[in-house]
Amino acid sequence: MAKLFFSYSHKDEALRDKLQTHLESLRRSGAIETWHDRMILAGDELDRPIDQNMKEADVILLLVSSDFLASSYCHDVEVTQAMARHDAGTARVIPVILRPCDWQEDTPFKKLLAAPKDGYPITKWANEDEAFLDVVKQIRAALKAVPTSPPPAKAASGFHDPAETFQQVFAPRSSNLRLHKTFTQADKDRFTDEAFEYMAKYFESSLEELKRRHPEIEARFKRIDAESFSAVIYRNGEAVSKCAVRHGGASAFGEGITYSHDDRSQSNSFNEMLSVEVGEQSLSLKPMGISSFSRSADRELNLSNEGAADFYWGMLMEPLQRG
DSSP: OEEEEEEOOGGGHHHHHHHHHHTHHHHHTTSEEEEOGGGSOTTSOSHHHHHHHHHHOSEEEEEEOHHHHHOHIIIIIIIHHHHHHHHHTSSEEEEEEOSOOOTTSSOTTTTSOOBTGGGOOGGGSSSHHHHHHHHHHHHHHHHTTOOOOOOOOOOSSSOOOHHHHHHHHSOOOOSOOOOOOOOOHHHHHHHHHHHHHHHHHHHHHHHHHHHHHOTTEEEEEEEEETTEEEEEEEETTEEEEEEEEEEEEEETTEEEEEEESOTTOOTTOOSEEEEEEEOSSOEEEEEOOOSTTOOGGGGGOOBOHHHHHHHHHHHHHHHHHOO
16 A cells, blocks of 8 residues: 655645545555645644654655745745655655646756646646546556555664654544535625636737737737626638627526627627536536537536636637637
8 A cells, every 4th residue: 555645735725635535546445545734633743743654655746836836844844855755766756736836947846747647737627627537547657656665663672762652642534524615605706706807817818829829810808897808819810719708697597707709799698608616615617518619518517717718718719720
């Protein structure tokens, strides 16, 4: 059995929980056991169990985000110890890129192959479950190269090691201690506000990059008002794709963020809508799947801010990418 150690920022705890859920089949099969600092009990010392479990780990997962990089403890203590064990060949270190951040510059682990595929951040995948599945597959493959060894033999001496007493008193316990979260209307409104603002910035910067890469392309981003924006893409001077995105669009389907293929459409006319989906631990955006661009499987998506923006961006780009 291999021992996995999670090194992460507490601001990414929800994402760590999701990864742990996806690793459950490996745990049940006896292939792994996992440890993170939320397993420390009230009244325990903080540093000793972290240091001990880091030393015992066969695989160390670095859950990378801007908050992880900004954490002095994560960077100066845990990453330093993890890379020392990697360099000594006593543990395998796997960076797992949770959110977009500057991890490929000036980090000790930039030389390591990251998960998910190509180090593409989990929150930018259209379907986060697919991203976590990719991470699990890479961990499963890495486990085949991890030699697990039995605990070292006890020294024959009369010296009493306090760490041994510590391990005997505090028995192992489940890390599955999550409770169902409740979300108020204010939480949902705040979530859609943030998602819409992220989407507007995503479209504006993506249009600028599209123009930079393709000389034949012109693009126009227009903020209509606080609740809507439009985008038009021209190829050789001819408009080939356009859209209007509105926050708070309401219909018989409820409220959400709507997308129209017409940049001048009215607020009650749209081709697709993302509505707020309440999960056990988090909020997400779910497509209704009413657009001709959408697939039936899209109705099962639970999208983050990045995933939702990329979903609508894909609808805008689809006319340019047809064969």
